[in-house]
């Protein structure tokens with residue numbers, strides 16, 4: 164019997180755990196190296212994924228069906244009433260999404276990758292090409308050869324540099340403030356909370372926009388239960404940072420100046436600990452695999468977060484990896500198929516993220532002048548023919564689905 168393929172995964176976050184599940188389901192012997200010694204599950208931010216992807220991941224054993232989610236089916240566009248402090252609804256769109264809690268998503272993937280070797284607090288110092296086409300990973304545990312090394316080491320990936328030396332992320336001229344707050348904080352705003360129970364909200368303002376939605380709370384949040392009542396209010400607000408001042412607290416000033424009063428108060432109540440300010444940048448590796456190396460998740464490419472696809476892409480990368488490994492014993496051919504499919508998908512999203520960033524932050528429309536038809540037409544122009552799960556109008560055809568995994572988890576890839 165041929166020996167199992169040996170896979171080393173650098174990074175044990177969303178992309179790394181998903182790739183580990185993919186490899187072990189395809190019969191490989193997988194080791195994950197994670198730099199952080201802390202529990203990654205404590206990152207409590209919101210991650211939105213398409214409902215069909217969620218169903219596929221549950222059906223194929225990547226995610227536990229019991230992982231809490233907070234699905235909604237509608238997107239509501241709001242802005243502040245000109246000259247007033249109340250909100251005005253501009254448009255509603257059919258937009259089914261499955262909001263998740265980042266930490267719960269990671270925990271579920273990590274549990275599904277239970278059988279793999281997961282080395283916490285183990286930074287990889289280097290990767291080099293060794294004998295007979297293998298890659299050699301160096302860490303505090305010494306040197307280990309692998310048939311395939313998956314770089315899942317995030318946006319600042321060192322593995323990406325091996326495939327694309329000198330490639331650097333391109334910064335956008337704005338930042339994002341991201342928060343997740345217990346529902347007790349905005350309890351004084353029952354109308355806004357009621358709206359969020361059935362929809363996710365985009366709030367347009369001069370110079371940017373904010374996204375608001377509910378996500379499941381983790382064991383450390385709210386009542387600590389995994390029940391439908393334990394929710395956090397997650398938001399992401401995009402705008403240029405202030406000149407020469409700390410951008411962190413500026414989000415509250417921004418909200419007070421431009422948001423309807425209730426939404427400004429929600430942001431004001433989130434407190435500094437619940438909010439993080441990130442630069443926005445994007446990058447795409449020109450080819451995401453070259454044997455014996457493969458990139459997954461943010462290591463392969465980062466898109467501006469408007470597309471809500473960083474984790475989605477990492478999960479799709481894993482499904483693709485499992486499928487190509489199962490399709491045949493030739494690893495080189497498998498990685499070529501992965502590279503063809505996933506490079507093109509990543510490049511499409513980077514372009515879409517830039518168009519969205521221009522339209523939603525850099526050159527925003529005159530929000531109060533828009534109504535349902537204007538929002539629909541304007542956003543169709545931004546999409547420019549690219550299918551995207553957040554804007555799936557009734558009757559619109561989804562992106563052609565990649566072939567799904569066919570064989571059972573016992574199929575084995577030999578080296």
Ligand SMILES: Cc1cc2nc3c(=O)[nH]c(=O)nc-3n(C[C@H](O)[C@H](O)[C@H](O)COP(=O)(O)OP(=O)(O)OC[C@H]3O[C@@H](n4cnc5c(N)ncnc54)[C@H](O)[C@@H]3O)c2cc1C
Nearest residue numbers: 174176177178198211287316317460461471472473474475
């Ligand atoms: C505001 C905002 C909103 C977003 N919303 C969404 C959304 O709604 N939907 C969505 O799909 N995505 C969203 N994303 C994107 C998503 O959060 C990321 O794309 C995703 O978390 C990336 O996962 P990753 O595993 O590729 O990278 P990371 O989570 O960055 O993980 C990389 C891991 O590699 C480890 N590592 C690095 N170097 C080494 C080394 N040398 N040795 C060992 N380990 C190493 C790190 O410790 C880390 O754990 C959003 C992002 C932002 C900023």
